[in-house]
Amino acid sequence: MLKAPIKENEEERLKALKDYNVLDTPPDIDLDEITLIASYICKTPIALISLIDTNRQWFKSKQGLSAEETPREVSFCGHAIYQDDIFIIENALNDDRFKDNPLVINKPNVTFYAGSPLITPSGHKIGTLCVIDSKPSKLDEQQKLILKALSNQVIKLFELRKQNQKIIDNQKAFIHNSKMISLGEMASGVAHEINNPLMIINGKIQLLSESFSENEEINKTEIINDLNIILNASNRIAKVVKSLRHFSKNSEYEKKEKVSFLKILEDTLLLCEEKIKKKGIEIKYDHSYRMNDMFINCKPTLFSQAILNLIMNAYESLEKSDKKIIEIKIKNEAKYVKISILDSGPGIPSEIQDKIMEPFFTTKEVGASSGLGLSTSKGIIEEHNGKFYLDKNSKNTCFVIELPH
Ligand SMILES: Nc1ncnc2c1ncn2[C@@H]1O[C@H](COP(=O)(O)OP(=O)(O)O)[C@@H](O)[C@H]1O
Numbered sequence: 001m002l003k004a005p006i007k008e009n010e011e012e013r014l015k016a017l018k019d020y021n022v023l024d025t026p027p028d029i030d031l032d033e034i035t036l037i038a039s040y041i042c043k044t045p046i047a048l049i050s051l052i053d054t055n056r057q058w059f060k061s062k063q064g065l066s067a068e069e070t071p072r073e074v075s076f077c078g079h080a081i082y083q084d085d086i087f088i089i090e091n092a093l094n095d096d097r098f099k100d101n102p103l104v105i106n107k108p109n110v111t112f113y114a115g116s117p118l119i120t121p122s123g124h125k126i127g128t129l130c131v132i133d134s135k136p137s138k139l140d141e142q143q144k145l146i147l148k149a150l151s152n153q154v155i156k157l158f159e160l161r162k163q164n165q166k167i168i169d170n171q172k173a174f175i176h177n178s179k180m181i182s183l184g185e186m187a188s189g190v191a192h193e194i195n196n197p198l199m200i201i202n203g204k205i206q207l208l209s210e211s212f213s214e215n216e217e218i219n220k221t222e223i224i225n226d227l228n229i230i231l232n233a234s235n236r237i238a239k240v241v242k243s244l245r246h247f248s249k250n251s252e253y254e255k256k257e258k259v260s261f262l263k264i265l266e267d268t269l270l271l272c273e274e275k276i277k278k279k280g281i282e283i284k285y286d287h288s289y290r291m292n293d294m295f296i297n298c299k300p301t302l303f304s305q306a307i308l309n310l311i312m313n314a315y316e317s318l319e320k321s322d323k324k325i326i327e328i329k330i331k332n333e334a335k336y337v338k339i340s341i342l343d344s345g346p347g348i349p350s351e352i353q354d355k356i357m358e359p360f361f362t363t364k365e366v367g368a369s370s371g372l373g374l375s376t377s378k379g380i381i382e383e384h385n386g387k388f389y390l391d392k393n394s395k396n397t398c399f400v401i402e403l404p405h
């Protein structure tokens, strides 16, 4: 038996194969359809997509065969990858190179073999699309042409999958980069969140120190009351700092968990509530959400980033409005949780509604805003397999998140 050879360029060839990340992955319906067509067109019971790894051939798709892989040295495909055209053995029993091959002598009793190499755009042959029969056979010109065309389609699918993965990876990197940009935009706002409780602490300490120095009659209950106010204010600062720390953490590897939506909302509001209230804006949400067991399945920090972007947009839209309300609603539907963020602002003109989700689209002053808020939120929600859209039927601006349970 002639063993399948290993020739020069093997290292690069293997790298080209591994770049597709396809070895030992589950079956793929599109590739299975290609082997199905190949077996039908070539009239053979077996059709395979065989990938030639270091020491084995592994079958990404298979018709008419149950084996997952075989050693490389006995493989026919291991020969086919060194051909430029289809490699055909019409009758292995008459071929000195193959007649004593274990795949010929034993099951599946390969007798007829035709393999069209899978050639990557860089010219590496990573495997074959092959058809096999246990009796001798032939391919006519048309069958050869189709087998070759199908093997080209296999590589095209591999390429598409690879590009897709790249886009997904880039999108993830993009979300995390733009998260840092929004964080920067937010940092100045957070000063308010800390300043307000700080002023309370200052004021109370000043009053206390005055009453001590003026030797007034000291009322114990009043002092305890004031100390409690100071404690609450300092706790609030601690919470804001904690929340800010949380936000700036790299959430790329954050895990999904079941968390109360109210907890997420309150943690998010910690970073913007003072600023919002200072502008006379009322924030409405139902405090019974916690009671109602409104739990959502999400990456908490990442998800609250999406919510924060929407709340900040609502806040910015209310600048010139007389009625200033931001409302956050949550509703449990059969398949998903629906979260709506509404504001009483001027709404979004219909001619820009289809553009607002594009990265860098902004109607705000140049340099004032990145135009990344909505696209980041959309990316985050899609990372959670959810849907994010503008409710065009709503009277006011209403953004909707649908998050699967
Ligand atoms: N709640 C809202 N009310 C009115 N317009 C909005 C609202 N949210 C978003 N927009 C519009 O969508 C655009 C894009 O929003 P976004 O992606 O957050 O970027 P940015 O806020 O930096 O402009 C905004 O410039 C604004 O025109």
Ligand SMILES: [Mg+2]
Binding pocket: 309, 312, 313, 369, 371, 372, 373, 374
């Ligand atoms: Mg924004």
